Amino acid sequence: MPDLTAKITVAAPADTLYALVSDLPRMGEWSPECTGVTWNSRTPGPATGARFIGRNRSGVARWPTQGRVLEAEPGRRFTFEIFFGPLQVALWSYDFTVTDGGCEVTESWTDRRPAALKFTMNTIVGDRVKINEYGIRTTLERLKAAAEN
Template sequence: MTTSILDSRPLFELGAEIHIAASADKIYSIVSDMKRHSEWSSELQDGKWLSGEPGQVGSIFEGENFRSDDIVSWAPLIRGIWHTKSEVVETTPGRAFRWKIHSKTGEPQELTWSFLIEPTEDGATLSQTFRMGYASPGIHEITKDMDEADKRKFIADWTAKMTRDITETLGKIKVVVEKD
């Protein structure tokens, strides 16, 4: 019996980095403000804090997202507007800001987004990472009617999409931070 790609651990672990001519503290102050993420995100359009102190560990942020029809167009993804709830799980000023996406039932998933900042002599290196330790309920829903070949194609296509998104996001953040 062949193991499904959905049994891979982690299912996704990707990221990119960029140098920014600004202090680590300045970069952190911008990337830790989740209301600003719509300035550079490919999907997040808006959002609001539902509980807790904005940007602090344990606080919950509801994001309003939009996905167009041309994103991995062959797969049965949510299109148009959809919502996520995220819980801030790490806030280390000048170094790291992380959040986990909650499932539809409100439980934190093993699905983490991170910004990591490493000071340099002339600014800092900003990394963004995405890690999904196990296939989320959403991934299972998307792939439920796919054979193994299509599941593998979806994971490859989604990895390519996410890698592009992260690279573009970092480029947009660089512009925002260096302009602010």
């Protein structure tokens, strides 16, 4: 069950939104925290099993993550897991539902960090839930603006 979920209605086809979200090297255009992504050359994406390196920033803190695509269903769903070193720390999902005049995009985040890492990271970079509430809202608004223009 996700820890956070938000939705936005967009006046654009689900396939258009899927193409924006699944083009992970562009994630820095939508996310206020992820500054960019590079696909692993041996498993390029966006396809199930594809791996990538993410670059992130929050305030003065900067850190890399590793990721793997779990689901890549064009126009329907895009899901990936995030690792910090050997630890799985998050699961991100984007679901696309066709509506009259466009689609609804649902972004979900599931916190997979062990308790000790949650405490440590919250001390260093702040409350992850509050940060991600803002991040999800901002990401969805930016995706909407890009798709509708």
